[in-house]
Amino acid sequence: MRVFDFDRVSKLSPAVPRERTEASPCAACTVRGMTICAPLDNQELAQVSAIMTSVELTSGEPLFDEGEEAGNVYNVTSGTVKVYKLLPDGRRQVTGFLFPGDFVGLARQETYAFSAEAVTPCLLCRFPRSKLENLMQRMPKIEQRLLNIASNELVAAQEQMLLLGRKTAREKIASFLLMLSKRARQRGQADDPVMVPMSRTDIGDYLGLTTETVSRSFTQLKQDGVIQLLPNHQVKLAQREALEDIAGGF
Incomplete structure (x- = not known):
């Protein structure tokens, strides 16, 4: 039987704690430069990472509902989220679409003022x-x-007010496509063709149009050669200058 050698162990150097070297999950984030983590150094990033958990949603799955306790806030890192409010008469108003880098869930009240899906x-x-x-x-x-981020959301809200109040259906769709193109460019992605992952109903609820009017406007722009409807929810801006003219200087 092996005897524990107290004399040998007493002469060993004391243990020194080693710094953990595995990377923070935030370090590999491809949209970090657009999130709340953008200005943080590695030490600060580690503290943020320590309170963060990842959430995965399937298409159509709710993130939270209007009136639910606002216990969490979120950064979108991939995919598209829509935020909306239900009106007293049962109609739905989509107030925005969120993309990688966008922040959602800020609330001054104790409950969420809108739903996210x-x-x-x-x-x-x-x-x-x-x-x-x-x-x-x-x-x-x-x-x-x-x-x-809040300032950018205010600008987006003002742009939507203009879309809802002063533009025709054709102008609204043109402005919407240019907005998606601009948002893709800001994320460092290709701005043409434009990814349009939301349904015609979602677009209508955002722009204040019926689903039929949205579909008809897309068809008219296609027939005029201004856009091309491609597979996989993509839209080619075939004549960007013409689209900008239609949008009224978006």
């Missing part, structure tokens, strides 16, 4: 609201980043 399969980073607020107190960079 996956348009396509999605991946999101989920942060407990209370823990993120605590980090914001220690990391002003996160708070500043959220202010920038």
